[in-house]
Amino acid sequence: MHSSAAGAPGSRSAAQNQATLVAIRAAHHTDHDRVVFEFDGPLPAEREVRYVPEVIGDPSGLPVPVVGQAFLQVRMAFAAGHDDNGNPTYGAPQRTYPLPNVIQVVNAGDFEGVLNFGIGLARQSPVRLSVLSNPSRVVIDIDTPFQTVPVQAYFLDVARFEAGTEPYTRAVARPVIPPATAYGALQRLFAGPTEAELGRRLAFVSSDATGFTGLTISDSIARVRLTGGCSSHGSTFSIAEEIMRTLKQFPSVRWVKIYDPAGQTERPDGYVDSIPECLEP
Numbered sequence: 001m002h003s004s005a006a007g008a009p010g011s012r013s014a015a016q017n018q019a020t021l022v023a024i025r026a027a028h029h030t031d032h033d034r035v036v037f038e039f040d041g042p043l044p045a046e047r048e049v050r051y052v053p054e055v056i057g058d059p060s061g062l063p064v065p066v067v068g069q070a071f072l073q074v075r076m077a078f079a080a081g082h083d084d085n086g087n088p089t090y091g092a093p094q095r096t097y098p099l100p101n102v103i104q105v106v107n108a109g110d111f112e113g114v115l116n117f118g119i120g121l122a123r124q125s126p127v128r129l130s131v132l133s134n135p136s137r138v139v140i141d142i143d144t145p146f147q148t149v150p151v152q153a154y155f156l157d158v159a160r161f162e163a164g165t166e167p168y169t170r171a172v173a174r175p176v177i178p179p180a181t182a183y184g185a186l187q188r189l190f191a192g193p194t195e196a197e198l199g200r201r202l203a204f205v206s207s208d209a210t211g212f213t214g215l216t217i218s219d220s221i222a223r224v225r226l227t228g229g230c231s232s233h234g235s236t237f238s239i240a241e242e243i244m245r246t247l248k249q250f251p252s253v254r255w256v257k258i259y260d261p262a263g264q265t266e267r268p269d270g271y272v273d274s275i276p277e278c279l280e281p
Helices: 012-016 158-163 181-191 195-199 239-247
Strands: 002-006 019-028 032-040 046-052 070-077 094-096 102-111 114-121 127-132 136-143 149-157 169-176 209-218 221-228 255-259
Touching: 019 102, 032 102, 046 127, 070 136, 102 181, 114 136, 149 158, 149 181, 149 239, 169 181, 169 239, 181 209, 181 239, 221 239, 239 255
Parallel strands: 221 255
Antiparallel strands: 002 046, 019 032, 032 136, 046 070, 070 114, 094 102, 102 114, 127 136, 149 169, 209 221
16 A cells, blocks of 8 residues: 655745654544654655555665564654754654554654654554645545454563562553454563653663564463564563563463574473573673
8 A cells, every 4th residue: 555645746945845853742632543744844745654564664675673563764854853953852762652453663763854653553444644734744644444342461660670579561552453452462571661751761671672473372371472572681580571461461471482583492392481591690
């Protein structure tokens, strides 16, 4: 699916009058999630949104990590997201949202007058691009033609950890699409805290993992394999505690076995929890 809009062809004034991104917002409406890019000055002269197999960075040409089952790439030309000193003008370049479909919005490029963003979604669905004025806004509407149920994702509570007050994790609510609720909960975990949750000193400890694969639940045992890297960096707290707390909220899960990217874990057999050696302190 592809949606685009542009200014008048050959408009020199539009090309010369660059828009500056000053805010990104996202919210759920009755039947869709809406992502809004707000600009100081004119609208970007070129606007485009399309589904892509993976989000590609500009100018690197390399994949940009975005959490989701489907990915939108948003391109806006004659626009910038930084000031004359190179400082971002719109806030955090990566942000997580607790919305039914929108999981993450991640910057994928701010180069030579072209802004790129990736949007990670829980499910591919119809998308529409529109614009609003006073102030200038590019609006992406993504349909949510499904029901969700609330689950918990467990992040490190930095203040509790620093004080030595267990439990070190704190639960936050996330919407996921049934029946794959455990998968959805882990996906939301890997997306990390929202900006408001970061402000409350919640953090996602990734232990160098960039994702997960092969989640299965059988005979009360959940098994999941990390992707990317795996290291506790000597800490007594690792991604293992976040994963175990997140998965054990489900009645079908009593034990959790976490495997490293090579498929190894310390106690692969038996009714016990297990972590890989790389997550030991």
